[in-house]
Amino acid sequence: MSRGSLSNEVAADADADARYRNMAALSDQGGGAGVEQAANTIFDSLRTAADPILPTDVVHGIRTLRARTFRALGTMIETAGDDRAADIYRLAERGLRDTLVLQAQAAIATQNAGAGLAWTRNLGNRLGSGVRNLVLLVRGGGATAVVTGSGSYEDRLIEQEVERQIDLRFAGLTFDQMAPEDQALIRQQVGRLAPNFIAFDPRNLMQWAANEPSTVIDATTGNSLSYYRLVEVLVGGDYIGSKHTLPVLSLMQKDPAYRARLEEIYNERAAEQPVQLAYNRVRRERSDQDTQKTRIETMIQQIEGALQSMSQIREQQSIYISNRDDAAAKTAEKTALGPVTAANNQARKELEASERAYKQAANTASSNLTRLVGDVKGKYRRLLLAASPSGTAFPSILKMAAGTLSKPTGPDNFVNTFQKLLDVNGSNLGIQPVPTGAATPGLRDQLDQVKDAIEMRNEPYSPTNQPDLYAEGYKDFDDLKRKNDTASSARSTDYVLTPHQLTYNVIYRQLRVQIPPQANPPNNAHRLAVENAQKQAIMETFLLMDRVESDMDEGSTVREARRLSANRIMRLMDSGKRLSFKEFVEDNLAEQDLYKGLKGLTLKTTANEVLQMIREERLKEEHLPELMRQIELLGQDQLEGSGKLNLEEDIRPLHRQLQLAWYRLRAESMLKEAGKTGLTNREEVILNMLKEKAPEAIPPDAQPGMAPLAVATRRESRRRRFFDAIKAKIQELGPDSDDGKLQTRRLGILQQIPSLVLGDMVYNVVANIPDWWRRRRKRKEAAAAASTAPATEETTSETTTVTQVEAEPGEDTEESNVVSLNQEKKKKKKKGPRPPSPSGDAPEALAA
Amino acid sequence: MLTFADLIHTFLDDLGLTKASQSVQKIFGLRLAELVDEQIEEALVDTLTDEDWKTYEDYRTMHPNTPSDEALTTMLMSRPQIREVIEKQLIALREDILMKGAAVEDEMK
Numbered sequence: 001m002s003r004g005s006l007s008n009e010v011a012a013d014a015d016a017d018a019r020y021r022n023m024a025a026l027s028d029q030g031g032g033a034g035v036e037q038a039a040n041t042i043f044d045s046l047r048t049a050a051d052p053i054l055p056t057d058v059v060h061g062i063r064t065l066r067a068r069t070f071r072a073l074g075t076m077i078e079t080a081g082d083d084r085a086a087d088i089y090r091l092a093e094r095g096l097r098d099t100l101v102l103q104a105q106a107a108i109a110t111q112n113a114g115a116g117l118a119w120t121r122n123l124g125n126r127l128g129s130g131v132r133n134l135v136l137l138v139r140g141g142g143a144t145a146v147v148t149g150s151g152s153y154e155d156r157l158i159e160q161e162v163e164r165q166i167d168l169r170f171a172g173l174t175f176d177q178m179a180p181e182d183q184a185l186i187r188q189q190v191g192r193l194a195p196n197f198i199a200f201d202p203r204n205l206m207q208w209a210a211n212e213p214s215t216v217i218d219a220t221t222g223n224s225l226s227y228y229r230l231v232e233v234l235v236g237g238d239y240i241g242s243k244h245t246l247p248v249l250s251l252m253q254k255d256p257a258y259r260a261r262l263e264e265i266y267n268e269r270a271a272e273q274p275v276q277l278a279y280n281r282v283r284r285e286r287s288d289q290d291t292q293k294t295r296i297e298t299m300i301q302q303i304e305g306a307l308q309s310m311s312q313i314r315e316q317q318s319i320y321i322s323n324r325d326d327a328a329a330k331t332a333e334k335t336a337l338g339p340v341t342a343a344n345n346q347a348r349k350e351l352e353a354s355e356r357a358y359k360q361a362a363n364t365a366s367s368n369l370t371r372l373v374g375d376v377k378g379k380y381r382r383l384l385l386a387a388s389p390s391g392t393a394f395p396s397i398l399k400m401a402a403g404t405l406s407k408p409t410g411p412d413n414f415v416n417t418f419q420k421l422l423d424v425n426g427s428n429l430g431i432q433p434v435p436t437g438a439a440t441p442g443l444r445d446q447l448d449q450v451k452d453a454i455e456m457r458n459e460p461y462s463p464t465n466q467p468d469l470y471a472e473g474y475k476d477f478d479d480l481k482r483k484n485d486t487a488s489s490a491r492s493t494d495y496v497l498t499p500h501q502l503t504y505n506v507i508y509r510q511l512r513v514q515i516p517p518q519a520n521p522p523n524n525a526h527r528l529a530v531e532n533a534q535k536q537a538i539m540e541t542f543l544l545m546d547r548v549e550s551d552m553d554e555g556s557t558v559r560e561a562r563r564l565s566a567n568r569i570m571r572l573m574d575s576g577k578r579l580s581f582k583e584f585v586e587d588n589l590a591e592q593d594l595y596k597g598l599k600g601l602t603l604k605t606t607a608n609e610v611l612q613m614i615r616e617e618r619l620k621e622e623h624l625p626e627l628m629r630q631i632e633l634l635g636q637d638q639l640e641g642s643g644k645l646n647l648e649e650d651i652r653p654l655h656r657q658l659q660l661a662w663y664r665l666r667a668e669s670m671l672k673e674a675g676k677t678g679l680t681n682r683e684e685v686i687l688n689m690l691k692e693k694a695p696e697a698i699p700p701d702a703q704p705g706m707a708p709l710a711v712a713t714r715r716e717s718r719r720r721r722f723f724d725a726i727k728a729k730i731q732e733l734g735p736d737s738d739d740g741k742l743q744t745r746r747l748g749i750l751q752q753i754p755s756l757v758l759g760d761m762v763y764n765v766v767a768n769i770p771d772w773w774r775r776r777r778k779r780k781e782a783a784a785a786a787s788t789a790p791a792t793e794e795t796t797s798e799t800t801t802v803t804q805v806e807a808e809p810g811e812d813t814e815e816s817n818v819v820s821l822n823q824e825k826k827k828k829k830k831k832g833p834r835p836p837s838p839s840g841d842a843p844e845a846l847a848a
Numbered sequence: 849m850l851t852f853a854d855l856i857h858t859f860l861d862d863l864g865l866t867k868a869s870q871s872v873q874k875i876f877g878l879r880l881a882e883l884v885d886e887q888i889e890e891a892l893v894d895t896l897t898d899e900d901w902k903t904y905e906d907y908r909t910m911h912p913n914t915p916s917d918e919a920l921t922t923m924l925m926s927r928p929q930i931r932e933v934i935e936k937q938l939i940a941l942r943e944d945i946l947m948k949g950a951a952v953e954d955e956m957k
Contacts, residue, residue, distance in 0.1 A: 378925040656947070663951035671955055682956060683872055686863055689948040690879050761931055762855045765938045773862075773946045 209249050216263050227252050227259065230266055278469060279484035282477065289454050296447045303418050303443070309376045310411045316372060317411070320365035327358035376414070581650070598627075603650050610661035621665055628658045656772075666692060856880050859942065863949045880945075887937040895933045900926065 213224035334351040423442040461470040474480040597618025613619040674681040859880045907919040
């Protein structure tokens with residue numbers, strides 16, 4: 001393997017970058033707003049790295065691009081002496097590490113194929129051509145799962161070791177502290193941001209931009225603006241130094257004509273006309289009025305909703321007080337009873353029963369009350385937070401309300417306070433500024449005022465309603481708008497563009513990637529762009545496959561990846577037609593070496609049948625988690641919308657069966673080892689099982705088009721953000737904080753969540769019994785009842801049960817399961833290995 | 849109102865452990881509490897946004913002397929989706945526990 005072909009990788013990534021830009025350009029064909037929308041989509045994708053509408057490989061490309069962008073940004077901010085650099089470095093490090101981990105894992109897989117576990121010495125070759133091609137192939141085909149392995153213990157070890165190696169190499173180092181080859185690597189990565197430029201050091205570029213004066217003179221200071229400031233103003237301060245502005249700055253450095261054009265645009269923008277100023281002011285006012293109207297209406301609606309809950313609270317309070325008093329009366333009567341006699345004992349029993357009933361009723365009312373109070377508190381806290389983000393009026397109302405609702409006068413206080421907001425003084429909610437010394441009307445009156453203003457704003461201007469605009473010669477709003485439009489049309493195209501549009505247009509013009517105009521622009525330009533990107537991804541993957549086949553033979557790993565890629569590509573190409581489950585099994589699963597014996601797999605396959613396949617060696621135990629992942633992938637495909645199968649009704653039950661089979665295998669193995677603690681075997685095994693995690697469940701937040709890797713990455717990035725945020729609060733949240741290390745992980749979070757929040761959730765969780773479990777329990781009870789039946793029936797029970805089961809096709813029962821397993825165990829004793837069982841013991845089947 | 853203890857008790861009941869000795873119940877209770885905590889943590893990781901943390905910070909700023917759990921309550925109550933996600937995670941956890949219990953039960957027959 002040589003490192004010389006690394007430039008090919010650079011070129012390939014540059015192509016990928018250009019592809020994202022092409023997508024934005026294609027969107028532009030649908031109209032002027034398309035560019036901004038596409039730019040926003042891509043920018044958001046860079047931020048979240050999880051745009052569900054993009055193909056998996058594009059998402060992956062975006063994720064790595066994001067890492068590079070952050071890295072570049074970090075370097076620049078560090079140069080500027082900004083404290084945020086450390087945070088950005090950390091983000092970048094994570095993204096960069098993801099890429100390197102992938103590459104290193106591919107190197108490991110390659111080496112493992114030929115040289116056992118002697119992979120450590122090959123880490124240095126991870127950028128070699130073979131690995132590069134493999135990684136590109138895998139990225140292109142979205143078959144990462146195959147290369148990263150089946151999640152086996154060995155894989156995890158390798159992954160940990162790679163993480164450690166990369167940590168050793170990068171963790172805690174600033175750019176300047178890194179080894180020269182690492183610096184070069186990062187520079188190369190940054191260089192790919194602007195595909196047609198050579199790699200550059202962004203620090204130099206930023207310094208140049210900050211120091212180089214433009215011809216634009218700042219009207220307030222009389223000094224020349226730097227090019228840095230010029231770009232900052234033109235594209236917006238938030239974007240300076242970002243992916244969008246790096247190419248702009250680079251262009252400015254290279255091309256004087258381009259610099260002059262930007263200066264022109266700046267001057268044009270600075271010379272705003274009076275009509276534009278007037279129009280913008282009026283438009284802002286109108287927009288404020290609309291916003292205010294919506295806010296007030298929402299407030300009123302929410303307050304009225306909360307007030308309705310008051311009557312329920314009052315009712316529960318009255319039930320509670322009445323029952324509590326009755327219970328106390330019964331207690332008093334009981335105490336007053338005389339000496340122990342038969343009659344007194346009887347009376348005491350009756351009084352106790354009565355007392356219990358009252359207490360029970362009081363408790364129920366108390367629970368209801370707490371829940372209702374919780375709901376209302378939640379409602380008006382949200383209400384107040386929404387209404388008063390600055391919190392000016394928040395404390396007093398919240399203080400009044402907190403903890404008082406459950407007291408007898410609480411509801412009245414609540415009603416009075418909010419009624420006043422509605423009818424007397426709505427200023428407490430911060431909707432309108434409070435004029436000094438003047439009473440502010442209630443929300444309802446405020447709403448009327450705003451509605452009146454909205455109605456009046458289309459009236460002709462007069463010296464009384466709009467003296468300034470009238471004096472400037474505008475007849476009404478339509479007149480003002482018309483004049484503004486006329487003035488605007490005289491401006492250059494660049495002037496009216498938003499910062500995003502400006503940046504993109506400039507880039508496209510300079511890089512000559514404009515798309516020729518189409519005679520009939522498609523209505524759904526964005527969809528077309530995505531489809532085109534998919535086609536391009538497919539073509540690239542085919543090219544990569546050819547390259548791999550002709551250049552090298554990396555053994556079975558490559559072939560396996562290729563096969564999976566091909567299947568995935570076929571599905572992409574045939575996106576209008578979804579595979580049936582049978583097709584999926586026969587054309588996809590059974591074609592893979594690992595799953596050749598799975599042709600009989602159906603959506604109704606039970607855990608017992610899976611175990612049978614394992615016993616027959618049609619499926620290896622260690623490949624079960626990977627099979628589950630494949631089923632997950634299928635489920636995600638179905639989530640895309642046009643699938644034939646239903647995720648909940650079809651795929652998840654099968655997934656559950658596979659999971660149950662996995663758990664049974666684990667339980668079986670643990671049972672063999674049990675007996676080492678003071679617990680019973682059953683308790684010991686259950687405890688050990690609880691310590692194990694599910695192999696790979698379908699992520700609850702899985703979105704269409706997201707591969708497991710993307711889901712995992714997104715989770716990881718959120719986790720990081722969560723812990724970053726909570727770390728800052730550790731002094732408050734964690735009972736024990738250890739020099740900055742996170743100690744809130746276990747039980748810490750839970751302890752901080754008050755019962756008020758937990759209450760409803762617990763109720764719902766307790767009430768939510770899975771159907772399969774409910775049916776299973778019912779069957780157990782029936783079986784228990786049957787076992788207590790007269791002995792004459794018991795003597796024939798076994799054969800009768802079997803006969804009944806056979807008489808109900810498609811219905812697996814617990815009895816059949818018990819019988820079959822018992823028979824299995826008997827056979828096992830005689831023959832050794834466990835024989836297959838014809839019946840299913842899976843949750844659904846057992847419960848049928 | 850049901851409490852956290854009720855939830856743990858439900859899980860113990862699901863696993864058929866309510867008749868086990870107190871010490872055994874305590875061991876399992878602790879483990880189950882850890883699992884619940886993990887799930888809530890996962891849910892919060894997935895759900896909390898910068899806006900939510902801003903709610904928290906706003907409350908802390910306005911009420912510097914109140915306990916932090918009030919701020920946390922405000923944050924969690926401020927968006928119903930947060931509680932929905934936690935609830936979903938806990939329901940999934942319960943199903944996982946039930947499956948493990950079923951698997952052990954089946955293997956012991």
